[in-house]
Amino acid sequence: MSTLTLTTRGALRKSHLREANERLVLNLVRQTPQISRSDIVRITGLPPSSVTFIVNRMMRDGLLCEAGSQGPKQVGRRPVALRLRPEAMMVVGVEISQAHSRIVAADLHGHMLRRRVVGWRPDHKLFLVRVREAIRALTERISASRLLGVGVSLPGTIDRTTGKVIAAENLGWFDVEAGRILSEGIPTNFYFENNAKLGALAERWFCEPGSKPLENFVFVVMRGGLGTGVIADGRLLQGASGEASEFGHTILYPEGRRCVCGNSGCWEEYASDLALERLYAERRGIANGVEKPDAEEIVRLGRNGDALALAALRETAAYLGMGFANLNAALNPEAIVVGDWLASGWDLLRDWVWEALRSRAPQRYLTRLRIVPARHGADSMLMGALALAFSEFFTQSSGSNGRGTALNSVSLHTSSA
Numbered sequence: 225m226s227t228l229t230l231t232t233r234g235a236l237r238k239s240h241l242r243e244a245n246e247r248l249v250l251n252l253v254r255q256t257p258q259i260s261r262s263d264i265v266r267i268t269g270l271p272p273s274s275v276t277f278i279v280n281r282m283m284r285d286g287l288l289c290e291a292g293s294q295g296p297k298q299v300g301r302r303p304v305a306l307r308l309r310p311e312a313m314m315v316v317g318v319e320i321s322q323a324h325s326r327i328v329a330a331d332l333h334g335h336m337l338r339r340r341v342v343g344w345r346p347d348h349k350l351f352l353v354r355v356r357e358a359i360r361a362l363t364e365r366i367s368a369s370r371l372l373g374v375g376v377s378l379p380g381t382i383d384r385t386t387g388k389v390i391a392a393e394n395l396g397w398f399d400v401e402a403g404r405i406l407s408e409g410i411p412t413n414f415y416f417e418n419n420a421k422l423g424a425l426a427e428r429w430f431c432e433p434g435s436k437p438l439e440n441f442v443f444v445v446m447r448g449g450l451g452t453g454v455i456a457d458g459r460l461l462q463g464a465s466g467e468a469s470e471f472g473h474t475i476l477y478p479e480g481r482r483c484v485c486g487n488s489g490c491w492e493e494y495a496s497d498l499a500l501e502r503l504y505a506e507r508r509g510i511a512n513g514v515e516k517p518d519a520e521e522i523v524r525l526g527r528n529g530d531a532l533a534l535a536a537l538r539e540t541a542a543y544l545g546m547g548f549a550n551l552n553a554a555l556n557p558e559a560i561v562v563g564d565w566l567a568s569g570w571d572l573l574r575d576w577v578w579e580a581l582r583s584r585a586p587q588r589y590l591t592r593l594r595i596v597p598a599r600h601g602a603d604s605m606l607m608g609a610l611a612l613a614f615s616e617f618f619t620q621s622s623g624s625n626g627r628g629t630a631l632n633s634v635s636l637h638t639s640s641a
Contacts, residue, residue: 260303317609375612420451422608545580
């Protein structure tokens with residue numbers, strides 16, 4: 225279906241259509257290696273003259289270049305492949321995490337070129353100021369004309385417009401003006417999103433070149449709790465106020481363990497990294513206040529045959545399977561993508577998770593479901609922060625609300641140029 229950009233008086237604004245078509249062509253080149261001008265005409269339905277005009281304009285701007293002829297020999301001129309010039313534009317990605325916060329500068333392909341790491345500080349203002357200085361150090365090395373913006377991955381419930389952390393209970397952050405502190409004095413666009421949702425965005429945005437991205441899936445992150453990001457029909461599921469897909473706080477046991485959110489029996493209390501660490505410490509008899517192994521270490525212990533680690537992993541896998549049954553019933557996803565310690569230990573836990581899932585859901589509901597480790601592993605949220613800034617540039621058109629929700633989708637706009 226064609227989308228027309230209208231002014232408030234109903235007249236077509238040609239400059240908006242031109243910009244939208246330029247983004248459309250640029251995104252096609254990004255997604256499709258070795259695409260040619262004739263391929264773009266065939267896919268978009270745009271007139272050949274319009275495609276030629278757009279491609280030539282973006283080549284003059286240094287965004288595209290020709291990659292040589294492609295295809296078998298034939299009569300006449302062979303199609304010439306186009307590709308992005310990855311060094312033409314850059315973005316900065318920021319991942320806020322209690323373990324460590326990372327700030328990276330990356331090219332148009334998402335290759336990380338420079339990075340900084342900021343250690344955690346209990347004083348959130350001091351901590352965020354230090355992160356801001358790391359952002360400043362990277363952005364000052366990029367010319368304003370080449371910097372697309374800064375994407376920021378934040379924990380908890382956030383205001384995506386301002387970057388305010390409304391509640392990140394496991395950090396003790398409530399009404400923290402993270403976005404204001406991080407962006408103060410840095411003259412570029414900032415984009416903010418919840419970390420689990422950015423894990424999902426990374427999985428879709430940075431999929432295998434030329435492959436069909438997943439349209440309906442759930443990304444599960446288990447770092448400092450349990451978060452989920454949902455892609456539904458190719459778009460991030462946001463809900464009425466941007467707080468959708470908080471499946472970590474759905475209830476497994478109404479009279480269960482008290483959760484930091486104030487409820488009882490939340491899935492997070494049984495299947496997160498914190499839950500696994502607590503369970504192992506209880507079985508090992510590690511006293512409160514004594515440092516205990518983290519989830520990744522428990523996975524390593526399990527690989528080495530530690531019986532208590534394996535028992536804790538198996539029990540946690542059962543709770544994961546219960547939650548996955550709920551995700552499958554509610555969303556009917558193509559896949560559940562798992563990150564963090566579950567991704568690194570998936571070969572250990574896979575059979576136990578599926579055993580629990582099959583005991584909770586009829587087989588006919590599971591025939592098309594896949595559970596797979598995250599493509600980007602521990603970098604998922606950081607890659608998602610990069611993708612957030614990229615998506616604003618590649619897919620936003622005038623009249624849209626942006627916010628990186630269009631992902632890889634192609635929206636055809638009709639115009640002569």
